[in-house]
Amino acid sequence: MNNTRRLRWGLLSTARISADVIPGLQRSSKNELVAVASRDRINAQDFAQRNNIGQTFGSYEALLDDPDIDCAYIPLPNHLHGEWTRRAVLAGKHVLCEKPFVADPSEATSLFTLADLRGVHLAEAFMYRHHPKTHALKQVIDSGELGEVHTIRAWFTYPAEDTRADIRFRPGMEGGALRDVGAYPVSMANYLLDAEPDSVVAARECDANGIDTRFYGLMRYSQGAVAIFDCSMQSHRTYGVTVLGSIGAAMLTCPWYSHKPPVHLEITTSAGSRHITPNGAENAYFLETENFADVVLSRRDPEISADETVRTSRTLARLHRAAS
Structure with missing residues (x-):
């Protein structure tokens, strides 16, 4: 081209x-x-x-x-x-x-x-994956500063405005909390650990149409890490991700709307607490389409590979079956 x-x-x-x-x-x-x-x-x-x-x-x-x-x-x-x-x-x-x-x-x-x-x-x-804030968390984990990763906790909840008109609440349209907002914590855990879970446990709360309005998952990985997440389309708005390691912990307060404040990553170890503030002002959706163009124009590799997308799809499908 x-x-x-x-x-x-x-x-x-x-x-x-x-x-x-x-x-x-x-x-x-x-x-x-x-x-x-x-x-x-x-x-x-x-x-x-x-x-x-x-x-x-x-x-x-x-x-x-x-x-x-x-x-x-x-x-x-x-x-x-x-x-x-x-x-x-x-x-x-x-x-x-x-x-x-x-x-x-x-x-x-x-x-x-x-x-x-x-x-x-x-x-x-998956716009959040393109943001420097997400990359900074991955780099901290890969550097070994937190030690061995033991636990990832992630959550994404919000109250839907009108469930009667919202297609995510309609049967047969592959909506529901797991796919709508649970996909973020699942994607994040797999990305941070560069793996998919060996086993999953899940529970859900559904409405009268059988649509999961709340979803809870636990994922165990071969390296010993456990990821725990919850998501909801009918709860108070909250989001975050924490990573607990053997010698430290890291937290992103606003991981999914990653271009919105607070833009820093908080790290706590025996040496104390510190903040990393990457170049986080740029809009994640803009970074997403810029990366897409660079791939098409043969200037960069894709930020999210086909293997990563298939891995996320496979994990979501396993969680959905586990809660059925």
Whole structure:
């Protein structure tokens, strides 16, 4: 691909999460947001006008058929990720698909294989993984400053505004707390330990439709570490991650919205406490799409590999089965 021009992006749907991704695409020297598609053309036109997007399509298929679009961002409901990722890849588009990628790990593997065969880049949109604050925590663990990692505790809870209108509460759409917000602690634990758990234990609380509104998990790893997490879509808003080692501990107060304060990493050892403040002001969504462009333009390796995404998918599937 000619790496002297900006990559041309199209949005598949007008989902609310797009509002976090759009500003970074629009200020990038590598990316250019040119189009949005909706199954309702009027909705697409209204969204485009509000967000200064030049081109609209009345169907996802029409956007994917446009040869001038290089990349597709897919923020569709979870149960549609697999179908539209496959269609976009077959159309020759590079694809950034929102987390959680797909519920079936074997489908995740097949989609990455297809992307390789088609010569396009496919990535899961886990924005927190791109932030220097996340990298700083990983570096502290890898440096041995905390000693042997014993316990990772992570949590992500919030109160949904309107469960009746929220697609994450609808049966058959692969929503629920585990996939919506539990995916973050699961991804983080696997990333920090560079492994997936040997065994998992899980429990959940469900609503009348069988949707997990709260989820609790315990994951044991071969190196002796245990990760414990909880998540909720109907609890007071809280988030954080702590890592307890044999000689020290580290904590991120705001790990998931990683570009928001506090931006420091707190480390405590026998020598006392200190803060590490990485270059944390940059928006994580911007860093995500910048990395995506660099991969497409052969300037960098992907921050999140296919193996990591499949590993996360596999762990989520195991936890879901364990709580059933």
